[in-house]
Amino acid sequence: MSPGVIVAVLMLLLSIQPISTDLYLPALPTLQREFMATTASVQLTLSALIICFGLGQLVCGPLADRFGRKPVLLVGMALYTAASLLASAAQSIDALVLARALQGAAMASAVTCGRSIVRDLFQPHEGARVMSRALGGLGAVAMFSPIVGGLAVQWSGWHAAVLVTALYGASLLALIALRFEETVPVRDPLATHPARVLRNWGQLLRHPAFRAWTALLCCTYGGIFVVLAGSSFVYINVLGTSRVAYGVILATNSAAYIAGTVYCRRLLLRHGLRGAVRRGAWWSLAGGLGVAGISLLGVHNVWAVMLPLWLFAFGHGVHQPCGQSAVVGPFPDKAGTAASLSGFAMMFTAFCTGQVLGRTLGHTVYPLTLGVAAFSIGVFVLANTVIQRHGEPATRRTANPLGGSTA
Secondary structure, three states, X not given: OOHHHHHHHHHHHXXXXXXXXXXXXXXXXXHHHHOOOOHHHHHHHHHHHHHHHHHHHHHXXXXXXXXXXXXXXXXXXXXXXXXXXXXXXXXXXXXXXXXXXXXXXXXXXXXXXXXXXXXXXXXXXXXXXXXXXXXXXXXXXXXXXXXXXXHHXXXXXXXHXXXXXXXXXXXXXXXXXXXXXXXXXXXXXXXXXXXXXXXXXXXXXXXXXXXXXXXXXXXXXXXXXXXXXXXXXXXXXXXXXXXXXXXXXXXXXXXXXXXXXXXXXXXHHHHHHHHHHHHHHHHHXXXXXXXXXXXXXXXXXXXXXXXXXXXXXXXXHHHHHHHHHHOOOOOHHHHHHHHHHHHHHHHHHHHHHHHHHHHHOOOOOHHHHHHHXXXXXXXXXXXXXXXXXXXXXXXXXXXXXXXXXXX
């Protein structure tokens, strides 16, 4: 594959997550009204997707190591498209939850294989720079997703917003079938054997670098998930914005994230992985403590919430590329399994967060503001302690598919 195709495929594979979540967020208040459901029930349509996304990664990782990335992607994208069509036709909240759960399990193939492809082709430091480019593209997709979702819900109802995900899945399926070339260096025929899977998980969990980077990813993604799962209720129901305006607000958050990925590339060149996340953690902490502090002072308006969240999203743009590359860096022979286990940990964090939000969201901003603050503190502590002790993966000089060499 050409360098452009590699980055484009990575961007589109990883972008399936914001397509499945951000585009759907403006529909949540409408779903609650149309199905006469509780906030917790509506949150379950998001939480079910997230937890099945995490569980699906545990399956897709070993499968991708055994059969290769392309077969797993083809099956996964076909299932994702079918599940999206079922979700768009759901006539009850229970049917929608089931369809979204299947959708989450299927989209695990895209993200797991995408992160594995980076390790197939690049060493960790170069992989982090490539990942930042791909995640910058993801940020652009995330920027427009809530706007498209808000317009779709306003014009045609929530069914239309979900139908867009089916179109995306079908397009990605065609791209994989026609343009993607296998990247796995060596297939492991025993990768799916239960004893091998358990042994691999044990080796990963005992590795200090894996634990450190996974913990950082869980905290930074946990904070962003608080925004994803809670912001529609806060901005629309509490602060009184329209659905389209909410989509624009969420788009500005994605713009801050894109800026963070650009900043990440500069930090990596100057300071390496550990130095990058240590500096990015200050942005995360400023955003989290800022949004919590302002809300506790009694200032509850759109700008008081939106501006500090830009800072947290900017920091997230540093932590995600570094973390997703570094967590698989020491494991070239089981990159799929490493990507899947760390991905499961992130999604389990998000699922637990969603359960708490479903029980605490109401006519107040505090579940959102205090939740982001708590995760920002976790990011800061981890970036300045265990990441500094254990977070620098060993590398060696290899050929670079995007030109030059990597170290």
